[in-house]
Amino acid sequence: MTDKVKKVVLAYSGGLDTSVILRWLQETYGAEVVTFTADIGQGEELGPARDKARLLGVKEIFVDDLRETFVRDYVFPMFRANALYEGQYLLGTAIARPLIAKRQIEIAEQVGADAVAHGATGKGNDQVRYELAYYALKPDIKVIAPWREWDLTSRTKLVEYAEKHQIPIPHDKRGEAPFSTDANLLHISAEGKVLEDPWIEPEEFVFSRTVAPEAAPDAPAYVEIDFVKGDPVAIDGVSLSPTALLTRLNELGGSHGVGRLDLVENRFVGMKSRGVYETPGGTILAAAHRGIESITLDRNAAHLKDEIMPRYAELIYNGFWFSPEREMLQVAIDQSQADVEGTVRLKLYKGAVRVVGRKSPKSLYSLAHVTFEEDQVYDQRDAAGFIKLNALRLRLAKTLRK
Numbered sequence: 581m582t583d584k585v586k587k588v589v590l591a592y593s594g595g596l597d598t599s600v601i602l603r604w605l606q607e608t609y610g611a612e613v614v615t616f617t618a619d620i621g622q623g624e625e626l627g628p629a630r631d632k633a634r635l636l637g638v639k640e641i642f643v644d645d646l647r648e649t650f651v652r653d654y655v656f657p658m659f660r661a662n663a664l665y666e667g668q669y670l671l672g673t674a675i676a677r678p679l680i681a682k683r684q685i686e687i688a689e690q691v692g693a694d695a696v697a698h699g700a701t702g703k704g705n706d707q708v709r710y711e712l713a714y715y716a717l718k719p720d721i722k723v724i725a726p727w728r729e730w731d732l733t734s735r736t737k738l739v740e741y742a743e744k745h746q747i748p749i750p751h752d753k754r755g756e757a758p759f760s761t762d763a764n765l766l767h768i769s770a771e772g773k774v775l776e777d778p779w780i781e782p783e784e785f786v787f788s789r790t791v792a793p794e795a796a797p798d799a800p801a802y803v804e805i806d807f808v809k810g811d812p813v814a815i816d817g818v819s820l821s822p823t824a825l826l827t828r829l830n831e832l833g834g835s836h837g838v839g840r841l842d843l844v845e846n847r848f849v850g851m852k853s854r855g856v857y858e859t860p861g862g863t864i865l866a867a868a869h870r871g872i873e874s875i876t877l878d879r880n881a882a883h884l885k886d887e888i889m890p891r892y893a894e895l896i897y898n899g900f901w902f903s904p905e906r907e908m909l910q911v912a913i914d915q916s917q918a919d920v921e922g923t924v925r926l927k928l929y930k931g932a933v934r935v936v937g938r939k940s941p942k943s944l945y946s947l948a949h950v951t952f953e954e955d956q957v958y959d960q961r962d963a964a965g966f967i968k969l970n971a972l973r974l975r976l977a978k979t980l981r982k
Contacts, residue, residue, distance in 0.1 A: 585611040588695040588724060589688045591680055591710070592617050594629030596749060598699045600738050601726045602636050603745045605697060609724070614640040616687050618680050620650045621765025621823070632748065642687055646679060647765055651822035654679050654901075655766055659862070659869055660810040660920075661913045662885065663893040668843055669855075670862045671896050672767025677706060678901035681713030688721065695722040702728040705848050709899035716902035759786065765826055767839075767859040778844050778854045789830065789858040793837035793931025800929035802936075803832055805868045807924070810917030812865060826861045833860025837931035848898040864926060864933050871924040871935035875943045881916050888912070 588605055592598045592615035605613050615633040617626055626643050633641045654675050665671055684696050696714055700706035702725070711723050732738050735757075742749050759773045770786050784792060806814035813819060815828050833839050839860035847853050873882060888909055895906045922940025926933055948957050 583722065585609045585695045585722060585724070587612045587614060587691065587693040588697050589614045589616055589684050589691070589693045590697045591684055591699065592629060592633060593699070594626070594632050596738055596742060596747075599632060599636065599747050600732065600741050600745075601697065601699050602633070602638070603747060604726055604730060604732075604741070605724065606637070607745075608730075609695075611695070613638055614642070614687065614691050614693060616642045616644070616684050618683060619643070619645045619647060620676050620679065621647045621827075622763040624763075636747065640691055644683060646683065647823045648821060650676065650679055651765060651826050655826065655862075656811045656822060657910060657914070658896060659865055660917050661889055661892050661909075662866065662870060662873075663889060663896060664866075665893045665897045666843075666845055668841060669845060669857065669897075670767065670841075670859045670866060671893060672764065672857060672859050672862065673762050673769055674705070674709060674897045674899070675766065675901075676764045677709035677899065678713045681710050682717060682902075685714060685717045685721065688718070695724055697724040697726065700725065700727065703849065703851070704853075705897070705899070708848055709901075712899040713902055765823065765830070766862050767857055769858075770856045771853060775854055775856055782842060782856050786856055787840065787858060790834045790840055790860055791837050793840075796835070796837040796930050800927050801832060801836055802925060802927055803829075803864070804923055804925045804937075805829075805865070806922070807869070807872045808921050810869065810873075810914075810920040812868065826865070829861030829864045831861075832928060833864050833933070834858075836928040838928055838933050839863035840931065864928070867933045867935055868924040868926055869920075871926070871938045872922050872940065873920055874935075875938050875945045876920045876922060876940050877916065878944065885913065885916055 588609065588611045590598065590602055590605065590613055592602065594617065602613055602615065605611055615629075615638050617629045619626055630641050630643050658671060658675050663671055665674070687693070688696055698707070698710045700710060707725055707728075711725070714721050714723055732741055739749060757773065759770045759775050762769045768789055770782070775782060775786065804816050805812050806817070812825055815825060820828065839858055839862065841857040841859065842854075843857065844852055844854050877885075892906065892909045892913070895901070895903060895909070900906050919942040921942050922938065924935055925937035927936045948955055
């Protein structure tokens with residue numbers, strides 16, 4: 581016996597899974613379903629999702645372009661922290677979930693819905709990310725997770741259900757997909773099926789946003805990125821909006837094979853999983869941000885950022901974007917970016933990105949102090965006392981323990 585639900589807002593892609601979920605919600609809960617489809621740069625035409633929802637009897641349909649919000653308010657703040665989960669993953673899927681959940685809750689309040697629903701499975705991280713965000717924003721909301729409730733446990737059963745309820749299925753969706761994907765403006769991920777054995781190298785057909793590094797141009801490309809307060813604002817001297825800037829970096833990185841990652845990661849729910857990620861623009865941006873920080877950020881501030889970064893990245897990965905601790909860390913991170921301003925020049929070549937130049941009107945780099953030539957600002961004899969003071973505890977310990 582299911583709890584009584586009058587109206588539910590479904591995060592809806594228009595694909596087989598969420599179309600089946602839509603009908604299942606109508607049938608199982610007897611509820612009115614409102615669909616919400618977010619354009620966060622996944623590169624798919626969203627008109628068909630609207631048409632399919634209308635065909636399935638949905639009266640209130642939301643299709644929102646959230647690309648600028650996604651990059652400006654979620655991707656850029658995360659990149660100010662240099663966030664990497666387990667030292668490698670740029671969190672492309674994780675950072676999109678809080679935005680989708682936030683807009684879903686806003687719609688629920690707007691239309692007077694008493695529940696929200698998502699299509700994440702009971703094995704993955706996304707169920708946690710969505711639901712932690714839902715509850716943080718609307719504590720009394722009812723959450724429906726069909727994959728944890730129904731008995732449609734295979735692709736065959738989903739197709740049979742769709743056929744029984746006259747849900748249109750594209751011919752290419754009838755067979756078992758070789759792997760599952762998730763895409764947005766920051767990245768595209770591939771998981772499952774042919775990728776489940778971590779020993780087997782991914783076939784080239786898995787990749788869609790990057791050329792193989794071996795097939796990338798033989799001549800390197802150079803790109804310059806301008807930063808203000810830790811955020812990128814221009815490429816090669818041309819000011820761009822957040823969406824346009826990340827799109828351009830994706831094009832540049834993709835054409836040079838930059839941004840591929842084959843990773844076995846630790847999911848929050850406890851299991852290890854293998855993911856293949858393409859994050860061409862984000863990989864360039866991460867290197868560039870590190871580059872501009874290297875000449876504008878105080879040493880101890882930079883080192884403290886590096887200490888808190890793994891915790892910050894873990895919070896995003898695990899779904900705690902709207903937690904007080906993430907917001908607290910964000911304030912500290914943003915404060916550190918006040919003088920992170922200037923230009924970084926990068927070299928893209930055969931899958932690699934390297935910083936080859938950096939300059940800033942607020943640079944802390946002093947050629948007068950570091951030169952190997954004769955200088956007038958640094959007395960090298962001062963180093964002797966500095967070294968002896970730092971060695972004092974080491975010398976005492978060794979002497980007393982003899």
